[in-house]
Amino acid sequence: MSYRIWAAGLMSACVSLAAMPVHAQQSVADFYAGKRITVVVGSETGGGYDTNARLLSRHLGKYLPGNPQIIVQNMPGAGSIVATNYLCNVAPKDGTFLGMVQRGMLMAKLTQQNGVQFDPEKINWLGNMSSEASLVVAWHTAPQKKTQDLFTSEMVVGGAGATADTESTPRLLNATIGTKFKIIPGYKGSSSLLLSIENGELQGIADWAWPNIKSRRPDFLRDKKITLLLQNGLQKEADLPDVPLALDYAKTPEDRKVLELYYAQKNVARPLMAPPGVPADRVAALRTAFEKMSVDPEFLDDAKKSGLDVDPMNGAAVDKIMALIASTPPAIAKRLADAITPPQ
16 A cells, blocks of 8 residues: 555544544543533422432432532522523533423423423433322411312412422412412422411412422421312322312313323423433433432432432433323313413
């Protein structure tokens, strides 16, 4: 082989290598080695999403190639719209920024919420920490003492953003089963809501996760500080056989379908995401790490000690629920969007 032919071949190979994306020239382990991953939480500190994210941050890194450090950054606002917009439009798309966002983000496109600057179907859903039902809860000083009182007297509850369950659930219940919730918006999250309930500013909360009630405020149950009025979910919790389901009060078959669609997202109660545009090999590594973490005895023991009832779901399972949401008939989607959209 002549020198010229050899040199031309070498130059061609160098050009081809230079044309390859930077991430393709290094392994996932090389990329993450010495790096730090930030998990952006779309709610305030101290709440369920925050607690789940901090649990994950203590364990996920050891299953990622390169063993990066993981930290948590809270970015509350508009029921996680602020955080999700940031992740999808501002944060680096290289796998160093992830999000623990509120479940309403899965339906943000379907429900056409104001301020949404992302497409949930293009997000890389990495997994889900738990599935959970929630409850309508009244403070012990509130006049609502039984379920029927929700239909006959106004109950003042707080909301933490248009897409947050604390706000969208009472709107939906008002529209589909005829409750009389009055929603006071503007709260950062569950911690500030609970403080306002204890201070007498609010009469209760229309969507509070049952596992969080049991693990984080068992004293409320023990001391009868709260009254459990209604369950938000597709079926009753085994330990709450006497608390009625909101589904059973649906006025029409269409309203029942709307409620069933809305409650389906509660199967993905604490989703973990990576922004669109993250290289596929890093998304695959993140998904694999999440699955391995989910069965790690140390992770499960830490969850128990943290008072968290985790039931992890892998990214493929979340994708199936996203596909179900995306295939919703237009009439049902419109009914849901109309029901939970704040009045202008």
